[in-house]
Amino acid sequence: MFGIIKNSILGLLVLIFQWMLGDVFSLYGLTPSFLAIFIIYIGLTNSQIQAIWLGFFLGFIIDALVSTDIMGITALALSTLGYLAGIFHGRIVRIPVIVQYLLYTGFLLVFFILTVMISFQDSQFSTGNIVFLVLLPKTLYTLALLSGSFIVLKVGAE
């Protein structure tokens, strides 16, 4: 129970950070998703179910706060991300480091495919533009921040 409360408070702090300071980290209009990093972290180190529901509620709040598009997409994407990351809970340390980072890339790709591609579906942008100018750069940028924070937090290390 204490773990759930602690992670919920931590999640709200990450949400506030994303909401208020996300723009500070914006590079050429690309804002990384700290919430995605947090949900992957919870899924890998705490519990899959916590990651799913934290992802859902934090995604819903951030959608309500900033979305000018369809509300609910981030909730859908973050809960899916929590499920995927949670599959490797307790097992991530037994996976070679290179495969770990391939997995993280896959997780982030799933998250950004859900958020970016759905969000852009009715726009006039071509799929190529969306993939190469938004989806991949956003994924790589978030992956770089995830790598840094996971090294500091020793996630995936025995």
Place this chain on the structure above:
Amino acid sequence: MATQAPSISRYTPLVNVLAAIALSLLIIASNGTSVMDRTRSLVLDGSAYLYVPIQWVKTIFTIEKDYRELQQRHIKAQIELNKSRTILKENQRLRSMLGFKGDREFNVIPANVLSDVGSHTMNSITVDQGSQDGVTLLSGVVDAQAQLVGKVVAIGANTALVQLMSDKNFRVSVREMRSRDVGILSYTLKKGYVIQDVPKNAEVIAGDSVVTSGFSDIFPEHIFVGWVSTISPVVEDYVKSVRVDLAADFNRIEEVFILK
């Protein structure tokens, strides 16, 4: 040896993620309903409690500088206003002679920016004025220099979410001041802000001013939008696209005015 049936608890995460996905889809399907709008306004109002004190502290440090700037602007504006009054009276007299209808009247509601969120997919700001202050959905929003900023897309009792012009879903009908050509301005990933489908014979040149056309109920006409930067050559369909540099600086925006 008999094999054991897999335990039900093995499927708990799967059941949970399916429940979360189902709820998310329900939320997506409920977009625009009164329940969803109420929930959203609750979250927006809740967020204001968090941001208002931070904004208040920031204001203390900038208030004197802002006051001096405003004094200078006020004097300049007063001179311009005197000139404009004379022109307005003349214009009204000529319009009445020609039988034109009167312009739409509107008031402004000043609002402080509480938070801003920008990305390639969405761009919005939260402001500290809501339905209790008279803000209505789809009201136009301008900055302190009366330059177009965006429109209100969600409102709480004391807060409102403003969709910025840099949002991919934002469209506004604009007029090029010199040639009087009209087009729809939107943001594109590759070209930035572009007026699409301008007739190929339109005499638009770089540096021309772009203002709102007044064709929509959201924005009155003559709100300054920006300047023409480049014009693409005519390739197909006998139209060209005109790139625009926006006047409003979304990175520095601290207060806005909501048109009522």
